[in-house]
């Protein structure tokens with residue numbers, strides 16, 4: 001498990017940053033519950049902002065799920081093993097795609113399907 005220490009560290013830092021960002025987003029999106037501004041133009045802007053914030057929050061949450069998934073595999077000691085064929089995923093691939101749970105061959109097969 002030690003050989004993935006750098007990736008683990010990277011995932012933990014990323015998770016910390018995402019948690020912070022999601023907290024900030026939910027703070028700035030809190031006016032959703034407040035009555036919308038009377039001015040129509042401003043209403044449209046507010047709605048747009050909410051949508052952007054929601055999309056950002058959603059992307060962050062998805063990434064958080066992937067990070068937690070990767071970290072769970074690191075803890076379990078089966079990180080870096082292809083979900084599909086059981087082959088070892090090359091560390092170079094994991095450095096680029098730390099959430100990858102498929103080896104190159106299986107990922108390419110899936111991309112074609």
Ligand SMILES: [Zn+2]
Pocket residue numbers: 082083084085086087102103104105106107
């Ligand atoms: Zn595979």
